[in-house]
Amino acid sequence: MTKKTMSILTVAAGLALTMLLIQRLRQLAPRPAAPSSNPRIAAYEEQTGAFMQVDPELILYHETAALRPPGLATVTAVATDDEHRIYAGGGRQLVVMDRTGTELRRMTFTAAVTCLATDPQNNLYVGLGNQVESYKVDGALRTRFTGIRQEALITSLAADGEVVFAADAADRKVMRFSADGVLQLTIDGRENAGGPGFSVPSPYFDVFLGQGRTLWVVNPGRQRLEEYNYDGEHIGGWEDAPGLQLENFCGCCNPSHAARLSDGAIVTSEKGIARIKIYTRRGAFTGVVAAPGMFDSQILSLDLAVDAHDRILVTDPARVKIRIFELINYTDNHNE
Amino acid sequence: MTQASTTPAQPEKLTRSGFLRRWLGGLSLALVAGLAGATSWKSKRKTQVWQLDPHKCVHCGNCEHACVLKPSAVKAVHAYVLCGYCKLCGGYHHPQAKNLDTAAESQLCPTGAIKRTFIEDPFYEYTIIEEKCIGCGVCVKGCSQFGNGSLFLQVRHDRCVNCNDCAIARVCPVQAFRLVPADEPYLLKGV
Numbered sequence: 001m002t003k004k005t006m007s008i009l010t011v012a013a014g015l016a017l018t019m020l021l022i023q024r025l026r027q028l029a030p031r032p033a034a035p036s037s038n039p040r041i042a043a044y045e046e047q048t049g050a051f052m053q054v055d056p057e058l059i060l061y062h063e064t065a066a067l068r069p070p071g072l073a074t075v076t077a078v079a080t081d082d083e084h085r086i087y088a089g090g091g092r093q094l095v096v097m098d099r100t101g102t103e104l105r106r107m108t109f110t111a112a113v114t115c116l117a118t119d120p121q122n123n124l125y126v127g128l129g130n131q132v133e134s135y136k137v138d139g140a141l142r143t144r145f146t147g148i149r150q151e152a153l154i155t156s157l158a159a160d161g162e163v164v165f166a167a168d169a170a171d172r173k174v175m176r177f178s179a180d181g182v183l184q185l186t187i188d189g190r191e192n193a194g195g196p197g198f199s200v201p202s203p204y205f206d207v208f209l210g211q212g213r214t215l216w217v218v219n220p221g222r223q224r225l226e227e228y229n230y231d232g233e234h235i236g237g238w239e240d241a242p243g244l245q246l247e248n249f250c251g252c253c254n255p256s257h258a259a260r261l262s263d264g265a266i267v268t269s270e271k272g273i274a275r276i277k278i279y280t281r282r283g284a285f286t287g288v289v290a291a292p293g294m295f296d297s298q299i300l301s302l303d304l305a306v307d308a309h310d311r312i313l314v315t316d317p318a319r320v321k322i323r324i325f326e327l328i329n330y331t332d333n334h335n336e
Numbered sequence: 337m338t339q340a341s342t343t344p345a346q347p348e349k350l351t352r353s354g355f356l357r358r359w360l361g362g363l364s365l366a367l368v369a370g371l372a373g374a375t376s377w378k379s380k381r382k383t384q385v386w387q388l389d390p391h392k393c394v395h396c397g398n399c400e401h402a403c404v405l406k407p408s409a410v411k412a413v414h415a416y417v418l419c420g421y422c423k424l425c426g427g428y429h430h431p432q433a434k435n436l437d438t439a440a441e442s443q444l445c446p447t448g449a450i451k452r453t454f455i456e457d458p459f460y461e462y463t464i465i466e467e468k469c470i471g472c473g474v475c476v477k478g479c480s481q482f483g484n485g486s487l488f489l490q491v492r493h494d495r496c497v498n499c500n501d502c503a504i505a506r507v508c509p510v511q512a513f514r515l516v517p518a519d520e521p522y523l524l525k526g527v
């Protein structure tokens with residue numbers, strides 16, 4: 001591709017993703033179900049509905065809490081820290097809660113919160129469209145990141161205290177920053193020069209840290225996860241898994257979010273069919289956290305965070321809640 | 337928009353970026369072209385015409401059968417600007433498709449009215465073959481649930497006879513139909 005083509009592609013993709021983000025935010029409220037007298041539509045609903053049924057035996061988790069972040073009109077981003085604080089973002093607001101949902105602090109930004117992360121020192125990182133800011137645990141601003149393109153759309157952050165990774169859905173690249181916000185390198189996911197790189201059809205492009213200084217990147221247009229070292233070298237990943245079947249990822253841009261449990265297992269969420277599932281590090285499906293029937297709409301942005309006790313925190317924009325799921329019975333079947 | 341108009345003609349091998357240039361050059365060109373002749377006489381006759389708001393439509397399927405015309409005046413339209421050009425397309429592939437290919441059993445559209453064209457790995461373009469489309473909205477439903485919502489329905493004014501009391505508007509469960517100015521007869525997505 002020429003530079004001119006690349007820049008047109010980038011501007012176009014950024015514009016399209018921004019429009020999609022607006023469209024998705026409009027869709028967060030569940031729409032009324034329409035009576036379907038058209039047999040084609042009825043058949044389609046029956047066929048897709050069949051994939052929403054989950055064998056109860058496969059459900060490994062149960063919901064133990066649902067916290068409504070005070071004062072938020074929507075909730076689209078979540079993070080947690082070692083002190084069990086919960087950070088919930090929606091619109092331009094962020095609410096910090098304790099584990100019971102009591103508000104500890106509130107922050108207001110100049111742009112909508114698109115993603116959140118914390119590091120082991122409990123510093124907070126906030127994605128704000130084309131900006132990233134970091135804050136100390138008391139809410140004081142540490143730094144505003146530099147080197148981010150104006151057209152960027154930061155959809156995910158991951159931080160270990162030394163470096164911070166930021167996924168830019170508009171540019172389909174992951175940036176690595178120092179902890180004080182200086183851009184160090186960019187990962188484009190091209191295994192060979194000229195390869196297609198990350199495929200990001202809509203504004204869902206997630207990253208999270210693996211074990212032993214590795215970075216996991218969701219390649220959503222290929223319905224798979226890829227693992228990189230901190231220098232951006234591809235070191236492994238899953239097979240493409242497109243499809244509506246429970247063990248696969250439905251739709252053109254899934255999983256929409258993912259996070260890691262302490263034993264290395266990986267939790268994923270999907271849109272289109274709203275479901276949250278667990279996989280081994282190597283990508284073998286092991287069970288379900290939350291089945292589609294637990295959600296009021298199937299088109300939801302279910303951001304994920306895992307706390308120090310491996311509880312799974314999920315944003316539910318339809319109910320404006322952070323829903324918390326815990327393992328019903330411990331099994332070692334996702335221990336690889 | 338300016339960029340597109342200064343961009344050279346398409347290379348023979350189309351790329352995803354080429355398609356993006358195409359939409360920069362003019363979304364729904366076919367739609368507008370189809371309109372040019374048909375709406376001009378209509379606009380002389382009436383100042384308002386029926387159209388459906390794609391943001392309200394819940395793809396109930398009534399548009400296929402309720403129209404006084406057979407096949408319906410409503411057809412699917414594709415907003416390339418919103419499309420992800422995905423290999424797995426919720427609007428194209430049947431939910432039970434075993435392979436992500438173009439075999440008849442892999443396709444969702446009952447009339448084969450969507451053409452799938454490989455662009456470059458992993459991107460595919462999806463084009464509505466208008467004469468085959470019956471306006472059933474199944475592809476729109478699939479694209480809205482599993483994709484970006486780039487497929488949507490529109491009353492085609494090269495076909496619509498603009499009934500005083502639109503038969504679909506009467507049965508639309510979400511009141512998506514309304515009268516719009518005859519010289520701006522489309523309610524497009526992605527513009």
Ligand code: SF4
Pocket residue numbers: 034388392393394395396397398399473489504507508509510511512513
């Ligand atoms: S009748 Fe209304 S809701 Fe149903 S497909 Fe037509 S416009 Fe959409």
Ligand code: SF4
Pocket residue numbers: 411412444445446447448449450464468469470471472473474475476
């Ligand atoms: S699925 Fe229905 S609305 Fe879509 S292209 Fe085919 S006939 Fe037209």
Ligand code: SF4
Pocket residue numbers: 386402403404405408409410491495496497498499501502503504505
């Ligand atoms: S006005 Fe008449 S021809 Fe046009 S869409 Fe409605 S029922 Fe069909």
